[in-house]
Amino acid sequence: MTTTSRRAVVALALAATLGLAGCAPAAQGDGAEPNPTAGGTLTYGRLASANDLDLHTQITANNAFAIDKIFESLVSFDEHGKIVDWLAKSHEISEDGLTYTFTLRDGLKYSDGTDVNATDVKFSLERNLAKEGPLMLTAPISEIAADDDAGTVVITLSEAYTPFLSELTSFSAGVMPKDFGGKTEDDFFTAPIGTGPFAIGEWDPAGDLNLVKNEHYWQDGKPLLDGLDYVFVADDNQLLQRLNAGQIDAIEQVPAANAESVEKGDTTKLLKSDSWAIEQIFFNTQKPEFADAHVRRAIAQALDLPGITQATTFGTARAASSLIPPAIEYSAADAFDAEPVLAYDVDSARQELAKSAFTDGFEATMLIPSGNSARAQIAQVVQESLAPLGIDVQIEAIDLASFRERFKAFDYDFMINSGQSDAPDPNGLVTFQADPEGFSNSFWTHYTNPEVTKLMHEGRTTADGPEREQIYTGIQRILASDVPYIPVYYSPNLHGTTAKVHGLESLPNGSVRFQDAWVEAK
C-alpha cells in the first residue's frame, strides 16, 4: 500500500468514526434506563494481573480490587466515602470509645454455602494483626471476643482510637472461614472462600482472572451477573481501543486525555468519581535548599495549580488546596479554595525567596517515574514556572522500580508522586505523610513539625465531631503553610464502559462494585 492510499484509508476510518460519533443520539442513556436483566458475563479490562489473593499481605490495586470481590468486612463505605454497615447489620461504639460491638447479619453464608459465624471474624482479624501486612489494623486492640450464638463480635481497645471504624472498612479486615475452612493456607488462597459477590473461577496469576457469581450472596438477587472476567491488557491504548470496538465491556482506567472522547462516544460511557488520591510534589527536606521553608513557600506561590491541573488532566481533576481530598471527612479543600493559604502570586514568590538563604536561586533535579505523561507535563510546567525565580530545574525520568528505590533512599531533590488514603478517615494520610516517627518519615520528605505531631495524636483519640474537624483543619493549615509537599490535584477515578453496561458503582479507593452491574444482551 502506498503512503497516500494508507493515509486515505486512515483518514476515511477516522472520518467514519468521528462522523458516527457526531450523529449519535445525544439523549442515549439520559432517558429511561432499560430494566436490569440478570445473567451474562461482564469483561473488565485491567492494566495489571491479580497475582496474589491473600487479603492480609496485599495492598496494590491489581490484587486489592480482586480481593475485595471475594472478601467483605463488617463495615464498608459507599461511593462518597460514607461508612455503612456491611456484614454487620449494626454496630455500637461505647461512650468512652473503647468498646465496639458488631452484630452479624442473619443467615450469612460463604460462597461454598457454609455459615459465617462470629468466630470466623475473630480468626480473620487476629490473622490480620499477626501478619503485620501493609494494611494491618493499627488500632490498639486489646481483645476480640466472639459469641457465635448471639452472632456478635466485641472488640475492645486499650485507648480510644477514632479511625478504627474506617480501618475496618478495608478489604484486609475481610472475613474468611476459621482455620481456612480446613485447608492449608497456600491451598486456601489459590481458590479463596469469602462472602463477597463473586468467587474464583479460573485464575492465571500472570494473566486473566475469571470470577463467578456467589450463589449464596447475602444481598438478595445479587449479583446480577453470572460471571465477571478480569482481562489483562498490558497497554492503555489497547485497552481503550478494545472498549471502543466493544470487545470488552468496561475498563478500569481511562487516561485523562481520552476521558472526553469516552464520555461523548456513542458506544461508550465515562464513569467518574472522587478519589482518595492526591497528586503531589514532594520535597526532600534533607536537601539544604528544601529544608528552608521560605524556598518551599516560594515554589508553592510560583505554581499556578488550577492551570497545571486543567492542562495536565484535561479538566477531569480538581486543583488541590489542602492535603485531605474532598472525598474524606474534614477536608479543608472548600475552605482553602475560598481563602487560599498560599495563593498563586509570582511577586510574593520572589519576596518569599528573598527571605531565604538562596536569594539567587539554585539548581535542583525533579525526579519522576517514566511512562506517566501527566507527571512529565507537570514537571515541565514546574521547570518553566521556577525559572523566573532563578531555580534551575532538571527533570530526571526513571522507571518505577528505580524511582521507588531512589526516593526511599532519600536520593532525590524533589519529586512528583501520589499520596493515597486507604480509608475514609483523615488520620491515614496524615500519619503516612506527616509522621516523622513512622517508617515513611513523612512520605520520605523527612519533614518534622512537633505541632503537627501533637495534633495528629489528638486527632486519633478525639471522637468524631466539630472538635475533631478543628484538629484536622489545623493540621491542613500548617501543612499548606509549611509546604513539605504541594498537593497539585485530587485525582478522579475514571472508568469507561460500553453503552450496554449499567449499574457499576465507582468507589473512592479506585475499586468498582459489580453487584448491581448488568449488561444488555448483545
Added chain:
Amino acid sequence: MSAAPRSLIRPVVRVVLRVGGTVLPVMLGVVTAVFFLLRLVPGDPAVMILGDRATPQALAELRAELGLDAPLWRQYADFVGGVLTRGDTGDSLVTGVPTAELVLSRAPVSLGIVALALVLVLAIAVPLALAAANRPGGWVDQVVRIVPTITLGMPLFWIGLLLIIVFAVGLGWFPVGGVGSPGSAPLEPLRSLVLPALAVALGMAPPLIRSLRAQLLEVTEAEFVTTLRAARIPERQIRWRHVLRGAALPTLNLLSVNLAYLIGGTLVVEKVFGINGLGTLLFQSISSRDFPVVQAVALYCAILVVLVTLVARLASALIDPRLRGAR
C-alpha cells in the same frame, strides 16, 4: 536424486555439530549477562510486590522469603546450578508459579505470531522482489524500491497502531487485540494473530525485498543464465528453477540474521495488541523486577534463536550445492 541423501548426511551432521557446539557457551553467556545486568539496575522486587506503604520489616521478611538477601554469587550459583542439573529456571518472585510453566503457557501464542509473520514476510517479499526484478527501472520496480523504505522508518508499535485503527477499529475485519475469548470460534485466536504478525512482517520486509531483488538481478546477469538462455531453456524454467534458487540463498541467510528482529519484534508488538505472550510476560517481569522470569524468558528465547538458526543453516545446506562438498 537417489544419491542425494547420502551426500547430505555429512554436511548436516557438521552443521548440527557446529551449531550444537555454540549452544552451551551461548546459553551460559546469555544467562550470566542477563543475571548480572538485571541486578545492576536499581529497583527492589520486594518493594514492587508490597507497594509504597510496606513497612521496612515486611520488606525485609519478604526479601528473606524470596532468597534475595543471599549474597549475589550464591543466587547466581543457585540459578545456574538449577538450570544445569535439573533444567529448572526457578519460580516467579511475584506469582510463585514455576517460570518454565509461565514461559510454556505463553510460548504458543508468541510462536504463532513468529510463524505467521515469517509466512507473511515471504508472501510479501518474494512476489514484490520478483515483480521488481522482472523489469528493473520500471514503475513497479520504482514503487517496490520506495514504498517499503517508508515502513522501514516506522517504529513497530506505530505500524501496529495504524493496523489497529484501519483494520480493527475502522473496518472491523480483525479483533482489536487479545487472542479470542474462551467462548469464541475455534479460528478466532488465529484471526487475532494476523494483525500483530502483519505488523512484524511489514517491519521486516523492506531489507528482504531489497536483498532478494538485488540477488535476482545479479543472478539474471550471471554467466550460467546466459548459457541456459543460449541452450534455449524456456525463460520461465530459468527464472523459477535457476534464478530464484540462486537468489534464495543470500536471502535465506539474511532472514536468519533477522531472526532476532523477528522475535524481538514479536515481543514488542504483543504489548501494542494486548496479547499476553512472552513479550508481555517479559515487560511485566522487568518492570516488577521479577528476576527469575526475565532470566527464563531470555534463556528460552536464546534457545529458540539458536534452534531456528540451525534450521536456517540446514536449509541453506540443502539449497546450496557448494555447502554440501567437503570444504
